[in-house]
Amino acid sequence: MTATDPTTIPAGRVALVTGASRGIGAEIATELLAAGYRVAGTSRSGRAPDGVLGVSADITDPEQVEAAFARVEEELGGVEVLVANAGITRDMLLMRMSDDDWDGVLATNLTGTFRMVRRATRRMMRARFGRIVLMSSVSAYVGSPGQVNYSASKAGLIGMARSVARELGGRGITCNVVAPGFISTDMTDELSDEVKDDYLARIPAKRFGETRDVAHAVRFLCSDAAGYVTGAVLPVDGGLGMGR
Numbered sequence: 001m002t003a004t005d006p007t008t009i010p011a012g013r014v015a016l017v018t019g020a021s022r023g024i025g026a027e028i029a030t031e032l033l034a035a036g037y038r039v040a041g042t043s044r045s046g047r048a049p050d051g052v053l054g055v056s057a058d059i060t061d062p063e064q065v066e067a068a069f070a071r072v073e074e075e076l077g078g079v080e081v082l083v084a085n086a087g088i089t090r091d092m093l094l095m096r097m098s099d100d101d102w103d104g105v106l107a108t109n110l111t112g113t114f115r116m117v118r119r120a121t122r123r124m125m126r127a128r129f130g131r132i133v134l135m136s137s138v139s140a141y142v143g144s145p146g147q148v149n150y151s152a153s154k155a156g157l158i159g160m161a162r163s164v165a166r167e168l169g170g171r172g173i174t175c176n177v178v179a180p181g182f183i184s185t186d187m188t189d190e191l192s193d194e195v196k197d198d199y200l201a202r203i204p205a206k207r208f209g210e211t212r213d214v215a216h217a218v219r220f221l222c223s224d225a226a227g228y229v230t231g232a233v234l235p236v237d238g239g240l241g242m243g244r
């Protein structure tokens with residue numbers, strides 16, 4: 001008897017990944033495509049990996065979010081899996097952080113994600129099936145100097161996910177959080193060598209994460225194999241934030 005891979009998906013399931021134009025989101029979209037999903041990827045630029053339906057949508061704009069869902073539903077079908085990955089940083093020490101820095105990060109990372117989740121669950125509830133994964137960060141629970149706005153937004157996602165898990169668990173919908181540590185992408189390329197060295201010294205795995213490390217965790221949480229996992233926070237951080 002040959003064992004089947006439980007993280008491979010019944011053909012044709014539709015997944016939408018936000019922030020799929022580069023970095024972690026592009027890797028997740030590619031991973032889900034390889035697992036057998038039909039995948040749409042949104043971002044402001046609308047770029048997406050080969051084979052992924054690229055849709056331009058700024059998640060801070062309710063009309064663009066609605067239009068993106070309409071396009072995905074028309075071209076691929078109703079969204080059964082949502083990976084809310086889009087996020088930004090605007091780092092600044094607290095005393096110098098402007099209201100704009102705060103509002104901008106919260107508007108994208110927290111409110112934008114809320115908007116995507118609310119829209120996606122409409123159909124998931126009718127279908128009595130859904131997988132939602134929210135992209136948080138180790139900064140949500142260990143904190144990070146210069147990232148008061150970012151850490152607050154990412155901690156908010158944990159509360160959001162657990163509330164969604166409680167509200168919709170009876171409808172076959174799971175909602176989980178992935179909390180990456182330091183992953184090599186454009187977002188972390190911006191950091192100084194000093195900050196990078198400090199992280200490396202604190203990571204038990206003694207390496208930075210790769211985008212595929214995160215994509216593998218997301219693939220599992222989206223799969224049928226993870227049907228009894230909900231409201232969980234899965235760190236993908238080489239041990240950086242363990243114990244919290």
Ligand SMILES: NC(=O)c1ccc[n+]([C@@H]2O[C@H](COP(=O)([O-])OP(=O)(O)OC[C@H]3O[C@@H](n4cnc5c(N)ncnc54)[C@H](OP(=O)(O)O)[C@@H]3O)[C@@H](O)[C@H]2O)c1
Nearest residue numbers: 019021023024043044045058059086087137182183185187
């Ligand atoms: N890299 C890390 O070490 C790390 C660690 C912990 C958590 N994370 C989280 O993982 C996620 C992905 O990070 P990354 O490193 O891959 O970042 P990235 O390379 O900067 O990519 C961010 C993605 O989000 C999209 N995006 C940004 N603002 C958007 C908006 N308003 N509407 C729609 N799309 C938007 C970007 O596309 P456009 O610019 O085209 O819109 C891009 O596709 C983020 O939520 C980040 O906070 C990353």
